[in-house]
Amino acid sequence: VHNKQNILHAPKQHKHPIELGFVQVGTESSWRAANSSSIKKAAQDFGIELKFKNANQSMENQIKAIRSFIRERVDVIAFSPVVQTGYEDVLREAKMAGIPVILTDRELGLKDDSLWLTSIGSDFQEEGRRAARWLLEQTKGVKKEINIVELQGTSGSSPAVYRKKGFEELLKNNSNYHIIASKSADFTKEAGRRVMKEYLKKYGDKIQVVYAHNDDMALGAIEAIEESGKNPGKDILIISVDATREALNALSAGKLNLTVECNPLLGPELMKAITDYVEGKEIPVKIITEEGIFSQENAKRDYLNRAY
Numbered sequence: 645v646h647n648k649q650n651i652l653h654a655p656k657q658h659k660h661p662i663e664l665g666f667v668q669v670g671t672e673s674s675w676r677a678a679n680s681s682s683i684k685k686a687a688q689d690f691g692i693e694l695k696f697k698n699a700n701q702s703m704e705n706q707i708k709a710i711r712s713f714i715r716e717r718v719d720v721i722a723f724s725p726v727v728q729t730g731y732e733d734v735l736r737e738a739k740m741a742g743i744p745v746i747l748t749d750r751e752l753g754l755k756d757d758s759l760w761l762t763s764i765g766s767d768f769q770e771e772g773r774r775a776a777r778w779l780l781e782q783t784k785g786v787k788k789e790i791n792i793v794e795l796q797g798t799s800g801s802s803p804a805v806y807r808k809k810g811f812e813e814l815l816k817n818n819s820n821y822h823i824i825a826s827k828s829a830d831f832t833k834e835a836g837r838r839v840m841k842e843y844l845k846k847y848g849d850k851i852q853v854v855y856a857h858n859d860d861m862a863l864g865a866i867e868a869i870e871e872s873g874k875n876p877g878k879d880i881l882i883i884s885v886d887a888t889r890e891a892l893n894a895l896s897a898g899k900l901n902l903t904v905e906c907n908p909l910l911g912p913e914l915m916k917a918i919t920d921y922v923e924g925k926e927i928p929v930k931i932i933t934e935e936g937i938f939s940q941e942n943a944k945r946d947y948l949n950r951a952y
């Protein structure tokens with residue numbers, strides 16, 4: 645635990661109830677829908693007044709929304725950056741105005757970490773490693789070449805950058821694993837389906853594994869594979885990230901092989917950090933959520949209790 649309040653500014657007088665301006669990435673995935681609901685519900689539970697804006701996957705929209713929250717002089721601003729760069733100026737403006745900023749879910753690639761109070765979310769690189777670890781384990785002893793196609797999330801976003809990095813990190817010492825194609829499908833089901841169709845057309849039977857940076861893209865890819873007459877989960881191994889209810893369903897049906905958990909239910913942690921901040925308590929510089937993996941073996945058992 646390391647306190648950044650002194651670096652940034654001491655908590656000032658705040659409104660009653662506390663006013664939070666939150667800028668969401670968009671509505672690209674079912675993970676995102678669960679994340680938005682969690683934030684709205686937790687704000688109510690904590691008695692925080694939430695001003696919620698949706699940026700429709702655009703960095704420019706997020707910057708505009710943050711500026712409008714600065715003008716309105718909200719007590720705290722929180723957002724999940726669409727991409728890792730481009731926010732420096734607006735964050736400086738927030739700092740000058742004395743409004744603390746909290747990052748949730750996605751992170752920034754900026755050196756000056758005095759521009760935000762704390763960040764709450766997953767370890768995306770570890771998620772990529774978990775995906776690779778499982779693949780290496782499943783294919784242990786296979787001597788022939790293993791060709792992988794990758795469906796990346798939004799270009800320049802921290803989950804896309806680090807899920808790719810973590811996955812490659814573990815595969816690079818195994819010379820028979822090849823990522824033969826890697827393209828962004830923007831975290832959406834439609835784009836996952838479209839890009840997978842292109843991959844199938846270009847590489848056909850060469851493809852043994854799909855690594856999708858989220859479940860929505862994997863579900864789109866599953867549809868494309870079925871349309872091509874192949875069996876997803878059997879002819880081609882499918883690995884993804886998020887562990888949504890729909891993905892657990894696909895695991896139970898044998899169409900998906902693994903989903904690495906990424907927890908969207910960040911609302912309570914965010915509201916707790918805000919409450920602690922205004923009360924002048926110490927808050928950690930980074931709050932990392934604990935996560936696991938779901939394979940076909942445990943999907944059926946966990947499906948019923950899945951909250952998203």
Ligand code: AHR
Pocket residue numbers: 672673674675676749750803831857858859860885886906
């Ligand atoms: O930033 C988290 C990612 O964004 C989730 O994995 C994905 O589903 C969402 O769109």
